[in-house]
Amino acid sequence: MNDEHFMKLAIELAKATQGQTSPNPVVGAVVVKDGAVVGMGAHLKAGQAHAEVHALAMAGEQANGATLYVTLEPCAHYGKTPPCANLVVEKKMKRVVIASTDPNPLVAGKGIAIMKEAGIEIEVGVLEKEATALNDPFFHFIQTKLPFVTLKTATSLDGKTATYTGESKWITGEQARLDVHQLRHQHDAILVGINTVNIDNPSLTTRLPGGGKNPVRVILDTHLNIDEQATILHDQQAPTWIIVGQAAQSKKIEAITNEFVRVIKLPTEQLLLKDVLRILGENGITSLFVEGGSTVHGTFLKEKLFNQMITYIAPKLIGGSKAPTSFGGEGIASMSEVVDLEITLVQQLGQDLKIVAVPKEG
Numbered sequence: 001m002n003d004e005h006f007m008k009l010a011i012e013l014a015k016a017t018q019g020q021t022s023p024n025p026v027v028g029a030v031v032v033k034d035g036a037v038v039g040m041g042a043h044l045k046a047g048q049a050h051a052e053v054h055a056l057a058m059a060g061e062q063a064n065g066a067t068l069y070v071t072l073e074p075c076a077h078y079g080k081t082p083p084c085a086n087l088v089v090e091k092k093m094k095r096v097v098i099a100s101t102d103p104n105p106l107v108a109g110k111g112i113a114i115m116k117e118a119g120i121e122i123e124v125g126v127l128e129k130e131a132t133a134l135n136d137p138f139f140h141f142i143q144t145k146l147p148f149v150t151l152k153t154a155t156s157l158d159g160k161t162a163t164y165t166g167e168s169k170w171i172t173g174e175q176a177r178l179d180v181h182q183l184r185h186q187h188d189a190i191l192v193g194i195n196t197v198n199i200d201n202p203s204l205t206t207r208l209p210g211g212g213k214n215p216v217r218v219i220l221d222t223h224l225n226i227d228e229q230a231t232i233l234h235d236q237q238a239p240t241w242i243i244v245g246q247a248a249q250s251k252k253i254e255a256i257t258n259e260f261v262r263v264i265k266l267p268t269e270q271l272l273l274k275d276v277l278r279i280l281g282e283n284g285i286t287s288l289f290v291e292g293g294s295t296v297h298g299t300f301l302k303e304k305l306f307n308q309m310i311t312y313i314a315p316k317l318i319g320g321s322k323a324p325t326s327f328g329g330e331g332i333a334s335m336s337e338v339v340d341l342e343i344t345l346v347q348q349l350g351q352d353l354k355i356v357a358v359p360k361e362g
């Protein structure tokens with residue numbers, strides 16, 4: 001079997017733990033001796049053993065002279081567990097095949113250097129694209145200290161997010177909505193604007209058949225207009241951060257603050273997205289899922305402060321020049337200014353289409 005065959009298995013192992021390892025990356029590792037898999041593992045949770053540690057523990061004595069396939073460069077720092085690169089050397093492995101190097105300044109290239117130093121054969125870049133795609137949020141955050149931002153929209157075929165009377169349940173079908181909950185599970189935080197809260201009274205929780213992690217709920221509410229009876233202020237399902245401007249009244253701030261609800265007051269009247277993202281990064285949010293509404297999406301577009309867009313399109317027609325679309329606000333005046341994206345995935349989910357697109361480099 002060739003290197004790609006075993007790296008595919010390592011990537012599947014890493015994929016399985018998406019959403020569990022933040023703020024760490026997902027990593028999969030496979031140990032192969034004389035063509036047979038003798039150990040495998042994934043990083044399950046930040047602070048716990050790394051993927052290589054699990055795989056090498058399973059391999060035991062067989063690790064000697066074996067090959068390690070790992071989706072991320074083995075670490076070289078004493079974090080919560082000893083460095084994986086040193087462990088690989090200790091186990092006298094013959095060869096290490098790496099999909100992607102680690103941009104974490106603590107590791108970048110050091111892990112490879114330690115193993116090369118010890119005479120281990122190193123191969124880098126096998127299925128690199130697939131492996132890095134799993135850790136886009138981690139790579140972005142570790143280099144910018146800002147959350148990786150995904151905008152999510154759900155529209156009818158004619159681009160509406162609701163009827164002109166404001167009805168929107170449901171546009172997309174069960175399968176697409178489940179996919180959205182999987183994304184909520186995978187993200188550290190979910191963000192919506194105050195209009196979505198006051199119109200939909202959403203719970204913004206992750207409702208997957210097998211359970212799932214509830215993201216931190218972030219609400220952009222410049223003037224603190226939130227309805228004090230809103231579900232998210234009382235359901236105690238997840239930390240809920242209301243981001244407000246200087247004009248927000250302290251009386252109402254006090255009234256809604258509790259063990260789960262925190263009000264974060266920015267130093268300005270208006271909420272500047274760059275401040276919102278900086279503060280979320282400082283509070284350990286490495287990936288942010290923006291579910292709208294159209295005003296909020298409009299601002300993220302105008303500021304060009306998003307890294308990925310996921311849109312679900314249902315084969316329904318709503319019509320109406322007053323019916324809302326996914327990106328509100330003033331919009332972009334000339335075609336020379338529009339944001340060019342590259343489509344990275346088109347998938348059919350039941351009757352709906354899921355399209356993932358990323359801003360073009362440069």
Ligand SMILES: Nc1c(/N=C/[C@H](O)[C@H](O)[C@H](O)COP(=O)(O)O)[nH]c(=O)[nH]c1=O
Nearest residue numbers: 154168170171172200202203204205291
């Ligand atoms: N209306 C639709 C959506 N609507 C999404 C709304 O913007 C808002 O995120 C929901 O109301 C949140 O509700 P909760 O958190 O699940 O209680 N999103 C979808 O993917 N499909 C649709 O048809």
Ligand SMILES: Nc1c(N[C@@H]2O[C@H](COP(=O)(O)O)[C@@H](O)[C@H]2O)[nH]c(=O)[nH]c1=O
Nearest residue numbers: 027043050051074075079080081084104
């Ligand atoms: N999860 C993971 C790695 N994660 C790397 O180590 C850093 C976290 O270190 P620590 O705090 O000790 O868990 C993380 O930022 C990333 O650079 N490295 C690996 O060799 N294998 C793994 O499975």
Ligand SMILES: [Zn+2]
Nearest residue numbers: 050074075084
């Ligand atoms: Zn490690």
